[in-house]
Amino acid sequence: MKETRLTLAGAALNQTPLDWENNLQNIKEAINEAIVNNVDILLLPELCITGYGCEDLFLSPWLGEEAFKRLLQIKEWCDGITVCVGVHIWIGKEVYNTACVIRNKEIVGFTAKQFLAKDGLHYEPRWFTEWPANQVGEFEMLGQKYQIGDLIYEEQGVKYAFEICEDAWRPNRPAERHMAKGVQLILNPSASHFALSKTDVRYRLVVEASKKYQCAYVYANLLGNEAGKVIYDGEVLIAQNGKLLKRNELLSFKNVDLELAEVSFSENSEVATEIEYLPPIDENREVMAALSLGLFDYMRKSHSRGFVLSLSGGADSSLCAVAVAEMVRRGVEGLGVLGFLAKTQLFPLKDAAYFDTLSKAQAIKELVNRLLTCAYQGTENSSDDTFTSAKELAHSIGAVFYSWTIDEQVKGYTSIIEGAIERPLTWAEDDVTLQNIQARVRAPSIWMLTNIKGALLLATSNRSEAAVGYATMDGDTAGSISPIAGIDKSFIRQLLVWCQTELGYEGLQYVNNLQPSAELRPAKESQTDEKDLMPYDVLNQIERMAFYDRLAPHEVYEKLLASGVADAETIQGWITKFYSLWSRNQWKRERYAPAFHLDDYSLDPRSWLRFPILSGGFRSELNQVKGLDQ
Ligand SMILES: Nc1ncnc2c1ncn2[C@@H]1O[C@H](COP(=O)(O)OP(=O)(O)OC[C@H]2O[C@@H]([n+]3cccc(C(=O)O)c3)[C@H](O)[C@@H]2O)[C@@H](O)[C@H]1O
Numbered sequence: 001m002k003e004t005r006l007t008l009a010g011a012a013l014n015q016t017p018l019d020w021e022n023n024l025q026n027i028k029e030a031i032n033e034a035i036v037n038n039v040d041i042l043l044l045p046e047l048c049i050t051g052y053g054c055e056d057l058f059l060s061p062w063l064g065e066e067a068f069k070r071l072l073q074i075k076e077w078c079d080g081i082t083v084c085v086g087v088h089i090w091i092g093k094e095v096y097n098t099a100c101v102i103r104n105k106e107i108v109g110f111t112a113k114q115f116l117a118k119d120g121l122h123y124e125p126r127w128f129t130e131w132p133a134n135q136v137g138e139f140e141m142l143g144q145k146y147q148i149g150d151l152i153y154e155e156q157g158v159k160y161a162f163e164i165c166e167d168a169w170r171p172n173r174p175a176e177r178h179m180a181k182g183v184q185l186i187l188n189p190s191a192s193h194f195a196l197s198k199t200d201v202r203y204r205l206v207v208e209a210s211k212k213y214q215c216a217y218v219y220a221n222l223l224g225n226e227a228g229k230v231i232y233d234g235e236v237l238i239a240q241n242g243k244l245l246k247r248n249e250l251l252s253f254k255n256v257d258l259e260l261a262e263v264s265f266s267e268n269s270e271v272a273t274e275i276e277y278l279p280p281i282d283e284n285r286e287v288m289a290a291l292s293l294g295l296f297d298y299m300r301k302s303h304s305r306g307f308v309l310s311l312s313g314g315a316d317s318s319l320c321a322v323a324v325a326e327m328v329r330r331g332v333e334g335l336g337v338l339g340f341l342a343k344t345q346l347f348p349l350k351d352a353a354y355f356d357t358l359s360k361a362q363a364i365k366e367l368v369n370r371l372l373t374c375a376y377q378g379t380e381n382s383s384d385d386t387f388t389s390a391k392e393l394a395h396s397i398g399a400v401f402y403s404w405t406i407d408e409q410v411k412g413y414t415s416i417i418e419g420a421i422e423r424p425l426t427w428a429e430d431d432v433t434l435q436n437i438q439a440r441v442r443a444p445s446i447w448m449l450t451n452i453k454g455a456l457l458l459a460t461s462n463r464s465e466a467a468v469g470y471a472t473m474d475g476d477t478a479g480s481i482s483p484i485a486g487i488d489k490s491f492i493r494q495l496l497v498w499c500q501t502e503l504g505y506e507g508l509q510y511v512n513n514l515q516p517s518a519e520l521r522p523a524k525e526s527q528t529d530e531k532d533l534m535p536y537d538v539l540n541q542i543e544r545m546a547f548y549d550r551l552a553p554h555e556v557y558e559k560l561l562a563s564g565v566a567d568a569e570t571i572q573g574w575i576t577k578f579y580s581l582w583s584r585n586q587w588k589r590e591r592y593a594p595a596f597h598l599d600d601y602s603l604d605p606r607s608w609l610r611f612p613i614l615s616g617g618f619r620s621e622l623n624q625v626k627g628l629d630q
Pocket residue numbers: 432435436439469470471472473475476517518519520529532584587613614
C-alpha cells in the first residue's frame with residue numbers, strides 16, 4: 001500500500017440532554033471547523049445528538065425519531081468530509097447505541113456498541129441492546145435502508161472501524177478482531193465520566209491499543225456537566241503506533257474543543273518501542289477544574305443567578321466558596337471576561353462596558369461578588385475563630401458576606417417544645433435534639449436569600465459525613481446541589497492547603513488551622529467531628545474497604561488490625577460505629593441534593609452505590625467481629 005495521509009480530528013462537545021438547539025449548534029460548529037481545516041474524518045462523542053444522559057427517555061420511541069430527524073439534518077452539513085456522530089437507533093423493540101458514519105452528505109452505515117457500560121454509574125443495559133461481534137444487519141427508517149453492525153469502513157484506501165467507549169475497556173475489545181481484517185484506524189466516540197486520575201487509564205487504553213494493534217486511534221469524549229451530576233473532561237486523543245500525536249487541555253469551558261492531526265498510513269510505518277506515559281496526575285488541580293466546570297455548567301444550564309452558601313468558616317463550606325471563586329477564575333481565563341459574561345447570560349449588555357474598564361483581577365472579584373453570597377449564622381456555641389475564618393475568606397475572594405445570629409430562633413423553638421412536653425430540654429438528656437435544632441434553624445433564612453437571588457443553595461456535605469449520617473436532615477443537608485459530596489474529608493482538608501499554597505487563596509489560612517467541628521454543643525465541650533466519630537483517615541479506610549473493595553466487616557477488621565492503627569478493641573468500636581451509622585443513615589443519602597461525581601466511586605444511591613434503606617444493619621457480622629479477639 002502506498003502512503004496515504006489523512007487529517008483526523010476529534011471534537012469534545014458540551015451537550016445537554018434534549019437541548020437540540022445547543023447540541024446541533026455545537027455539532028455544526030465542530031463540522032465547520034473541521035471543513036475549514038481540511039479534515040478527512042471528524043469524530044464526535046457518544047450519543048451527542050440527544051446527549052448521553054437522557055436516562056429512561058431512551059426508552060421512548062419518539063426520542064429516537066426526533067434524534068434521527070436531527071441526524072438527517074446533520075448529514076447535509078457534511079460537505080466533502082466524513083463525520084461520525086453518536087446516536088441511538090430503534091430496530092423493532094431493541095435500541096442500539098451507535099456511531100453513524102456520514103460521508104460527503106451520505107449515510108454509509110451505523111456501528112452499534114458491543115459492550116454496554118453497566119458498572120458504577122452506568123446503566124446502559126436498561127436502555128440498549130448489545131450488538132453481537134462480527135454481525136451486520138439492515139434496518140429501514142423513513143423509507144430508507146441502512147447498514148448496521150460490526151462494520152468496517154474505508155477512507156482513501158484506509159480501513160477503519162469503531163470501539164464505542166466501553167467497548168475499549170473490555171479484554172476482548174473489538175480492536176482485537178479488527179486488526180486481522182486490515183483495519184488501520186480505530187475511532188472511539190465516548191461518554192466517559194470524570195473521576196480522579198481516570199485520564200491516565202484512558203491514555204493507556206488508547207496509546208497502548210495503537211501500539212498493540214499497530215493502528216491510529218482517535219478518541220473523543222463529551223465535555224462539561226452534561227446533565228447535573230456527571231462531569232465529562234472533554235478528552236481528545238489522537239495516537240498512532242504507540243505514540244501520542246495530540247491530547248487537548250481537559251475540562252475547558254469551551255462548547256466545542258476540536259483537535260486534529262495529519263496521520264500517515266503506509267505498510268511499513270514505525271511502531272514505538274517504548275510508550276511515553278503521562279506524568280503522575282495532580283488530583284488537586286484536576287478536582288478543582290472539574291468542580292469549577294461542574295458548577296459553571298450547572299448554573300447556566302439551570303438558568304440560576306449564582307450561588308448562596310451558609311459559610312461557617314469550616315473546611316466544607318470554605319471549599320464550596322473557593323470552588324465558586326475558581327469557577328470564575330478559570331472561566332475568565334478560558335473565555336475572557338466578556339466571553340464569561342456572555343456565556344452565563346446573566347448580565348445586561350451595558351455591564352460589558354463596565355467590566356471592560358476593570359483589570360482581570362478586579363473583574364474576577366466583581367464577578368464573584370455578583371455570583372456568590374455567603375452568610376455566617378452564629379450561635380452562642382460558635383467561636384470567634386470560625387467567624388474570622390468565614391469573614392476573611394469571603395472578603396478575600398470578593399463574595400457578598402452577611403452575618404447574623406440564630407440564638408433567638410433556636411430559643412423560640414426550644415421553648416415551644418419545652419412548653420408542649422412540660423419539661424426543660426437539657427444537654428444531658430437532649431443532646432442530639434439540641435444540636436439539630438441549631439443546624440435546622442440555619443436552613444430557612446439561607447433559603448430565603450437563595451430565593452431572593454434566584455440562585456442555587458450550595459449544600460456542603462462531604463462523603464465522609466454522608467457515610468455515617470453526620471449531618472442534620474433539613475438542616476445542614478439543605479441545598480440545591482452538593483458539589484463536594486463525592487469527596488472525603490481528609491482529601492478536602494489537604495485540598496484546602498493546596499488551594500492556599502498553589503492557587504493563592506490566602507483567605508484559607510484561617511480554616512487551614514482549625515480542627516473540624518460542628519460547633520453545636522456548648523463551647524466548653526470542645527466538640528470535634530473526630531471525637532464524635534473516629535479519625536477521618538480510619539473512617540475513609542473502612543468506607544473504601546467496605547463499599548469499594550466490597551470486603552466483609554471481619555475482613556475490614558483484619559486489615560485494620562494488621563495495619564497497626566490501633567488496638568483490637570478500639571478498632572472493633574470504630575467498625576461497629578461505622579456499620580451501624582452507615583445502615584441507619586441510608587435514608588439520608590437518598591435525600592442529599594444532587595452531588596457531583598468526582599472520585600472513582602461515590603455513595604450516591606441514585607447513581608453509584610445502592611443499599612437498602614431498611615436492613616439488618618450488619619448485626620450478626622458485627623457480632624462476629626466482636627468475637628474475633630476472644
Ligand atoms: N430509616 C429511616 N428512614 C427515615 N427516617 C429515619 C430513619 N431512621 C431515622 N430516621 C429519622 O431520622 C431522624 C434523625 O435524623 P436527624 O434529625 O438528621 O439527626 P441524627 O442523625 O439523629 O443526628 C445528627 C447527627 O449529625 C451531627 N451533625 C449535625 C449537624 C451538623 C454536623 C456538623 O458536622 O456540622 C453534625 C450531630 O452531631 C448528630 O450526631 C429521626 O428523628 C427519625 O425521624
